[in-house]
Amino acid sequence: MTQETLFLKNTETFAESLARCGVKYHFAYPITPATDVMKRMAVILPQYGGEMMQMESELAVSSALAGAACTGTLVATSSSGPGLTLMHEAIGFMCAAELPCLMFDSMRVGPGDGDIIGAQSDYFVATRGGAHGDYHVIVLAPASGQEIADIMPHGVRLAYKYRTPVLFVVDGLSAQTTESTTLPAYNDYSAEFDTSDWAYTGTQDHPKRALITGSYSHQDGYEMNEMLRAKYEKIYDNEQMWEAEQVEDADLVIAAFGIHGRMCTDMVAKMRAEGKKVGFIRPITLWPFPDRAFAALPDSVKNILVVEMNHGQMIDDVRLAVNGRIPVHFLGKTGGDMPMCTLAEMIAEANRILGE
């Protein structure tokens, strides 16, 4: 498949991006607002010699994902909050087993079954984990269809470099937005990585390998956890990503991810035009959280405003990142017909803080 610019729903862009980056097998269960990913995968993956397999539950989805990932094959899934909740059993397993895969969460309102309206309520479950034990998945939060396409090769490389699940989180509104996106030509980025030293493919070319995530001695368990700790520290040190604008002389910095982060460009432009020194930080990796962006903020910054489509989840990471150095404020909405904070509301809240 060659490079082309298409007018697609961003769920479809996600599917196209997965397939064009080498994903061969996709496992999923229908759930709004993520279903269009599996629908498009069902159509396009056979063109790449692959297949979308609809499973009977998200428990089965993530288990099949793990079973397929252990062969070294590039595999993916897509879901939404309630489905992600069910998938966590095998997500924890894949982290322990060091299996690469790509996952997509089209975030909707919770808790419980919530509502299909888009939200950013899955920040905690994505970044803190919904399974037991000390583990992390790498969490990427693209803010547009174009960023989904642009960041996908990096997602594959992260999954294989660190042998870990990589989770894309997109709020349900952005996921359902239709916009023009330039999609890359086909390239299997997982082929850059040699899996022959760990994949479970039969003993024809290696002595017996056993994928054991439980320990049979306390020492084994300790060593597995220390190995994972070292890996996560390496990821934390090396893989923080963010976009920042006009923070160098800012009085006030807005921190937002996804759709609110995308709106920050307009917000800052409008407020700068009024002579107000406002900048923004848009985290692209939610785990590892880009705390270096906040540590580097100049002394001119007197306040930070965190805007989220939830009751305040990423704000915890912002507070940890500044560690009391800068006051942190919050604006957030979730539920209802349109949970997104409007640009006018964001600007009004910024002006209120600047006027304090």
Next chain:
Amino acid sequence: MENLSAKYGKTLNLDKLTSYCPGCGHGIVTRLVAEAIENLGIMERTIAIVGIGCGGFSHHYMDIDAIEATHGRAPSFAVGYKLTRPDNIVFTYAGDGDTSAIGLGDLLHAANKGMPITTIMVNNTVFGMTGGQMSPTSLEGQVTATTVKGRDVSKQGYPLLVPELMRAMPGVKYLARETVATPKGVRKTKKSIQKAFDCQVKGLGYAFVELIVPCPTGLKLNVKGSYERCGKEMTDYFKPQVFKDETEQGHVA
């Protein structure tokens, strides 16, 4: 010392002491699985996906690649594996708790998909590793750590007949229940396990074998008593039989 590898082949790892309890049926079943793999010449392309519990130890005694799945999910792991590696032989091996309690949904859907996968379910009517609790297959009136007055079917339902649930599924091509309670039962078990693997080698569809085995520890019986129970009460209810054998259809293109 006699070279046992010459007798049993390379699949069975004879260097390790097993962690199965004395008298446990897993030892016989594990050996027969290894022999079936050996006989079919598929050792190097076979993957074990084992469950949680005593059955999870089975791969320790075979020199093949193995994956220990999460509790009950081995069939779904196998579906994912088989999709990406259709030329490999993948089998699941787990007890009745893993297979018929927490994993029943995964099991039935994997069976109904009809993909060429082999499942070995070792049924001793009790949760062995966790210390003798009720299983879906515990017999009526069976005293366990959690049915201290015996299984009451008005509350806990009837012992689950798993292969009977699969009988109507067209994708299931080999379906049997056997027992290791007697030498004759062991010989039949050997044949059924071999056919269940051969069904996959031929690419025909899903194959399932339930093995009725004793668990002296979980049932708090001596070895002789546990075998007697296995050969009487257990097989009276869980009747050994070949429900379906469509393995003679030859290779599917």
